[in-house]
Amino acid sequence: MSSQTSNPDAGPAHGPATLVSAWKSAQSRLKAAGIDSPAIDARLLLEAATGATRLEILTDPYRVLDEEPLARLEDYLTRRERREPVSRILGRKAFWKVMLSVTPDVLSPRADTETVVETALSAFPEAMGFSMLDMGTGSGAILLAILAERPAARGLGTDISEEALAVARDNAASLGLEARAAFLRTPWASGLADACFDLVVSNPPYIPTPDIAGLEPEVREHDPHLALDGGEDGLEAYRALAPEIARVLKPGAPFVLEIGFDQAAAVTAIMDEAGFEQLRTVRDLGDRDRVVTGLKPTGLG
Structure with a gap:
């Protein structure tokens, strides 16, 4: 057996670089740089740099890599060591069951936000038609993830x-959803008709302004502050959203709002004061408060 196949950690100094040696080397570099998920990030960057799939990395680990993909991987790793998120490096991010393009102009969607999607989907059977509004839609992540699961639904995203x-x-076009998803430049629901949506969702900015400087570099330096800054106490957007949701939501219909992990009581109080009922908090996979949801009363105009 050759030294190449007997030593999976072999790198350029011991012979040609392979998929497995490049992956292990990338993991070590990212771990040393303090990256939280070095194995996952290394695999994603390796896949993108080489064109190899996850299965190919496992079933053909000793595939020799040419200089071009190695140079590409080196560039990706250098950027990640500087705390640039993988989604920014690759220009795409998986969210729920869809793949989204992301740019510096939009918030990179996070797994926590899938709690919004899950909560909204639970209110509408798969075959049911409904209209939804996603306020502050950004990349369209929430809106498009829901529409992809509910083929009879249609939606509007505002930003x-x-x-x-x-x-x-x-x-929307990449996912084949452009016929059911429309987008409008407007603050929240400004200019939209009253009582015209069966569902309203939003992941508004909710980071208190003083806290932004202490965020991880991946967020602080790469997400648009417009999508992060919730004002001095982090609650400015919710105060603006509450009357707008009450106006555009149909009586008896639900809203779903993402919140910061420590904002459940405050946001619930804001929505209660605006007249909503059956208010409850939903926790994310990390067992943190992540969503406040409720209904517009049938008697609320």
């Missing part, structure tokens, strides 16, 4: 960033 809306439109 004040034309650049973000361009990303959302591209994502």
Whole structure:
């Protein structure tokens, strides 16, 4: 047996670089740089740099790599060591069951936000038709993930960033959802008709302004602050959203809002004061408060 196959950690100094040696080397570098998920990030960057699939890395680990993909991987790793997120390096991010393009103009979607999607989907059977509004849609992540699961639904995403809306439109087209997803530049629900949606969702900015400086570099330096900054106490967006949701939501219909892990009581109080009922908090996979949801009363105009 050759030294190449007997030593999976063999690198350029011991022979040609292979998929497995490149993966292990990448993991070591990212771990040394303090990256939280070095194995996953190394695999994603290796796949992108080499064109290899996850299965191919496992079933053909000793495939020799040429200089071009190795140079590409080196560039990706250097950027990740500087705390640039994988989604920014690759320009795409998996969310729920869809793949989304992301740019510096939009928030990189996070697994925590899938709690919004899951909560919304639980309110509508698969074959049911309904209309939804996603306020502050960004990349379109929440809206498009829900529409992809509910083929009879249609939706509107609003945002004040034309650049973000361009990303959302591209994502809708890539997913074949452009016929059921529309996008509009407007603050929250400004200009929309009263009582016209069966569902309203939003992942608004909720980080208190003083806390932004202490965020991880991946967030602080690469996500648009417009999508992060929730004002001095982190609750400005919810105060603005509450009356807008009450206005555009149909009586008896639900809303679903993402919140910060320590904001459940405050956001619930804001929505209660706005007249909503059956308010409850939903926890994410990390067992943290992540969503406040409730209904517009049938008697609320």
